[in-house]
Amino acid sequence: MLRNLYLCLVTLSISAVPSIAKESSYALKENISYYSDSSSDAYLQERCKLDLYYPKNEKGFATVVWFHGGGLKNGNKKIADRLKNQGIAVAAVNYRMYPKAKAPAYLEDTAASVAWVFKNIESLGGDPDKVFVSGSSAGGYLTAMVGLDKRWLAAHDIDADQIAGLIPLAGQMFTHFTVREERGIGKHQVLVDDLAPISHIRSDAPPILFVTGDRTMEMIARWEENAYMYRMMLEVGHPDARLLELQGFGHAPGEPFYPLLLKEMNRVLKLRES
Secondary structure (H helix, E strand, C coil), X not given: CXXXXXXXXXXXXXXXXXXXXXXXXXXXXXXXXXCCCCCCCHHHHHHCEEEEEEECCCCCEEEEEEECXXXXXXXXXXXXXXXXXXXXXXXXXXXXXXXXXXXXXXXXXXXXXXXXXXXXXXXXXXXXXXXXXXXXXXXXXXXXXXXXXXXXXXXXXXXXXXXXXXXXXXXXXXXXXXXXXHCCCCCCCCCCCCCCHHHHCCCCCCCEEEEEECCCCCCCCHHHHHHHXXXXXXXXXXXXXXXXXXXXXXXXXXXXXXXXXXXXXXXXXXXXXX
16 A cells, blocks of 8 residues: 655654664774775765765664665765764765766676675764665665565675665666666666666565655656556565655655654664664
């Protein structure tokens, strides 16, 4: 059943996630290269970095890997203020973009950065079993792809099912329109191939929460793609797929999404404990 989230609900304060939030001091490490080899690709060296904000002197904290939006053409990593001081780590990722890069570079970078977090967060006190992936618009597309199509993380010896939860905000579920542009396909011509999240629907994927803006205010067909993806996840028997529509908000609204992101992380972690 389609679940709409009304304005009075989406303005909940972050204090609604007490099991994550706690008193702590935090560290920020900036511009960490997430590819270990010394590539001769100057653009890769420039873009393939992440910022990591995490609780100091804490053990077992959860982490969200965050991918910015911008149509795979623009944008930069940023740690939202609403995600700070919440007892979690945030890894904000830069990745290569079009036209300097083309598919599948975006997905290779997504997987490499998520794999870096899995392999390094424990050394800083985090729990690698509590790594979530999220992102806005293009970042939502990357989130769904890396969590559903297992080949990208498998290249780094990581099983995508190790992800604690997927929380894409207004991501395309069909082949991304920038990938279509690379191939000379018009923005309004639908394409569903192996670079479409919907091509990788599976019942055993991590918990997934699809979030969009208001269907009447969102980017063209964005709600419809997410609604179709959600329905098909139910059809294959996925036990924990949900869809929320942020009524009254346009495309990929940072607010009120960030409190929902924290609430979803909290929900999944509580389910694991029960």
